[in-house]
Amino acid sequence: MTDMTGKVALVTGGGSGIGRATALEFAGRGAAVMVADFNLEGAQETARQIGAAGGRAAAVKVDVADEGSVKAMVAEAVAAFGRLDYLVNNAGISAAGPNVPLHEVDLKAFERVLDVNVAGTFLGMKHAIPEILKAGGGAVVNLASTMGERASAGDPSYSTSKHAVRGLTQSAALTYATLGVRVNSVGPGVIRTGMTEAIFEDEQTTAWLKGVTPMHRFGEPSEIAKLIVFLCSDDASYITGGYYPADGGWLAG
Template identity: 50%
Template sequence: MSGGGGTSGASVPSGATVTNGATGKVALVTGAGSGIGRATAIEFARAGAAVAVLDIDETTAAETAETILKDGGQALAVHVDIADEDSVRAAVERTVAAYGGLDWAVNNAGMASHHRQLDAMPLDEFERVVRVNLAGTFLCMKHELPLLRGRGGGAIVNVASNGGLYAIPTAPAYVAAKHGIVGLTKVAAVDYAPHSIRVNALCPGPTLTPGFEGVAAGTDMIARQEAITPLGRLAAPQEAAAAAAWLCSDAASYITGIALSVDGGRRA
């Protein structure tokens, strides 16, 4: 399962930002208080976009926004609970009030669920995971798409994880929700293509985020995951962020409806 921040044994490639022509663009990133979301918000801002930093944790959202502001970028921290439609609507409206519209959205927020087989999972836990991950992504898209259509087009990236492409043992709710995000992405890509709106899914493999490192603490999980990854290491959040930013950029102008693996070759 994917999550955000940290380092591993192998070095991470460095390079210029992949997002070009972002000046004047408005980007929204959910779950931007840490991990992949934070890295994505920073990536957009460094490329010149104004960024709405959305998270359920107001403190971490403010920290991300402050990082961007100190670097000379434009950012606004906004509280959101993606499982609550009124909260999503208010967060999107605040973004528009601040920046005048929306061009790009990365729907990254979600929750993990693991170490429980299906027959041992209470219904309320299953429903909560699906509500946050799948319904939450739906609600974000529901309120983002009209704004992109009003701008004459744009791009959305839904962060699904490798759990949206194949099974993760003992994570039935998480895998069901992430597969649902991939399906939702494909339908939206087809329905909104006539409006010049591209919708893609990003499917990171295990990523060295604070959440993942917290789960792995005191275990050999990271070493085991590295051992089954062809590139021999796990991803840094910045690598998933670069892929998300690229999918929004003009460099990916003919790409829509895909589920892009960022997994160091694991799917191969």
């Protein structure tokens, strides 16, 4: 396990779910963590948990779809810890339930998903990568999804956004491949987070999802966090431009 003492990670959407688990994983390896979230209280709670375990963390409110907010977030991370080595673009939303057909999706809701999931990823990289370069290089991990590989019939905005994240990731990886910044994406399957709570409220849907997942269980945020932090670590020093699903075998089925 790579020791990340002296390194600094910035995690968006760090106030809950996969983001919180990722922040805790970074801290457990010795990195200082700037926890960013639209929900400041959630980010502060993550930072509190890190501090209680003996780590270093700070929290900041961010709207990843707003460039000024993202720029300020990166500046706060550098001001707090003196450098930036890793960025995890985890913040994301969905606009509609999984069974909502395209013709019933509101355009503004569709655009909001793209603003957060795609523009937010772009803006995070735009403002964080220059600081990562100043620190001598590092890594970026963007959160895609299995729906960025295999679309579903409902909620076209989410699937569209996650396909776009994969394209952004590959473009950035090629741009910075010789400059010391590696860029990868991960594709979580069905993970127990606040975003998926509605799914688990429906017993029939829950049973179906378990049945079509080869491992017959759902993932936990900590399982995705370990993959994310591995991709940021020196153990992944020859890995860039890739997409790595963690889906219990979903895409293999």
